[in-house]
Amino acid sequence: MTTQMKLALNGQITPAMAAVAAQEGLAPETIRERVAAGTVTICANINHASLKPRGFGLGLKTKVNANIGTSSAYPAVEPELAKLQAAIDAGADAVMDLSTGDDIDFSRKEIIKHSTVPVGTVPIYQATVEAIKSRGSIVDMTADDLFNTIEKHAKDGADFMTIHCGITQASIARLRQQGRVTDIVSRGGSFITGWMLHNDKENPLYERYDELMDICAAYDVTISLGDGLRPGCIADATDRAQIEELLTLGELVDRAWAKGVQVLVEGPGHVPYNQIEANIKLQKQICKGAPFYVLGPLVTDVAPGYDHITAAIGGTLAAAAGADFLCYVTPAEHLGLPTIDDVREGVIASRIAGHAADLVKGVKGAWEWDLSMAKARKALDWEKQIELAIDPVKAGRRRSERNPGGAEACSMCGNYCAMKIVSEYLGKPIEKC
CATH class of the missing domain: 3.20.20.540 (Radical SAM ThiC family, central domain)
Known part of the structure; x- marks a missing residue:
């Protein structure tokens, strides 16, 4: 048996490299090059049957x-x-x-x-x-x-x-x-x-x-x-x-x-x-x-x-x-x-x-995630905000516990929601994402 690194050095893109590339939104050849260089590691024992490989390292x-x-x-x-x-x-x-x-x-x-x-x-x-x-x-x-x-x-x-x-x-x-x-x-x-x-x-x-x-x-x-x-x-x-x-x-x-x-x-x-x-x-x-x-x-x-x-x-x-x-x-x-x-x-x-x-670090997808959350907050789209949260379980629980009846604004601001007020005065109605 050979290793991911040896295969990468030989120019071969393995299924594990392809899987990591898909997860990271990068080209498989990029992953292969970095595994060959040692700057990316794919921890994947040949005997771990249930594993979904992950990559660790440069640009990931x-x-x-x-x-x-x-x-x-x-x-x-x-x-x-x-x-x-x-x-x-x-x-x-x-x-x-x-x-x-x-x-x-x-x-x-x-x-x-x-x-x-x-x-x-x-x-x-x-x-x-x-x-x-x-x-x-x-x-x-x-x-x-x-x-x-x-x-x-x-x-x-x-x-x-x-x-x-x-x-x-x-x-x-x-x-x-x-x-x-x-x-x-x-x-x-x-x-x-x-x-x-x-x-x-x-x-x-x-x-x-x-x-x-x-x-x-x-x-x-x-x-x-x-x-x-x-x-x-x-x-x-x-x-x-x-x-x-x-x-x-x-x-x-x-x-x-x-x-x-x-x-x-x-x-x-x-x-x-x-x-x-x-x-x-x-x-x-x-x-x-x-x-x-x-x-x-x-x-x-x-x-x-x-x-x-x-x-x-x-x-x-x-x-x-x-x-x-x-x-x-x-x-x-x-x-x-x-x-x-x-x-x-x-x-x-x-x-x-x-x-x-x-x-x-400019990792692919990181900025887009935050931007999506910002747009959902602007739209008071609570369902989308919870979906995007890093911990949707806790976010959803806090939202339901502290906002009876599913109020449009959060109970912190209530009728004085800054985004809602400014949108009205700017003439920009809030729209769902």
Whole structure:
């Protein structure tokens, strides 16, 4: 089997490329050229039967990911399948299964089976959980345990996998020298760092990177190069440890492309607003335009319960500066496992951020969407406004709850609707769209 990237390099437009071109309103040849160059990634494992491919990268709509998955406190998969559907219904372009519950294999297979959007995983989560069960400790995990888990996820149909290859002994030394408030907040990053320090060995994901690429190529898995040293608070942003890892990730992008493996590069994290644009431009330069997948960025540390908003603020600027893929943050971030309502709120908040950025980037269709909404508002066409809303469910509910009897104007202005008054005096009767 060959990969989308290898086929693109050979001049072939695949069905997945054609599907992405249709979604984006672009020429199939444009998608092929960008996949060949590595600036667009199509996450599409050959074993994900229910998948409708999505494209991530240069010139495409900003995409949104939703994290779901079981935990030791909530091990049942059924609520996560409900969250999967809620995320898709709210417009998520991908989901990540971060399961650490009782039967991780079953959870992953069920989520992949039921998902029509790309599914990402973090194999080190399962490898460490199983190491604790079978060997008694995370640090007793072997490199082969980790690689066997990675191959299992690939076989099961994971479309992209977060792999923390960029944490090396050199970057850990830089971290120690730097000093941080929150040290390492990436769960996968902490696992591999603890293993490396205890065993006094180099990161096997870095040492055996070519073997990792062979697994990804066999199933056309996109490697999502994890940012294990991402800043976990504003005070740690854009420090030397973060940049040390980024430099390594840039080299690993080149090595993946040389094997025909598609790449996403993950990024921060908690970043003050005035540093976000520089972070994005630096990543794009070092990683040669590879699609950038960011968590947030969260622009303040003091808003638990509202971190979907802090992330949307940062996500807008990040995407406008060139980030391609936003990992949602829910109101439950830093507090607990998200509910279905949290999932929905997180997806919508990130979609708003992505669309606001798409207006800036001139993504096809973004401007036309806003213009259609403006015309519907001018016409007091409530049905059309709700249809065009990014969250029609909430818009429709608020409209019906606060406007008894379907009044023509909203109950905020009532008889004093500005658009209605000005239209009358300008002699321009309001007309439905």
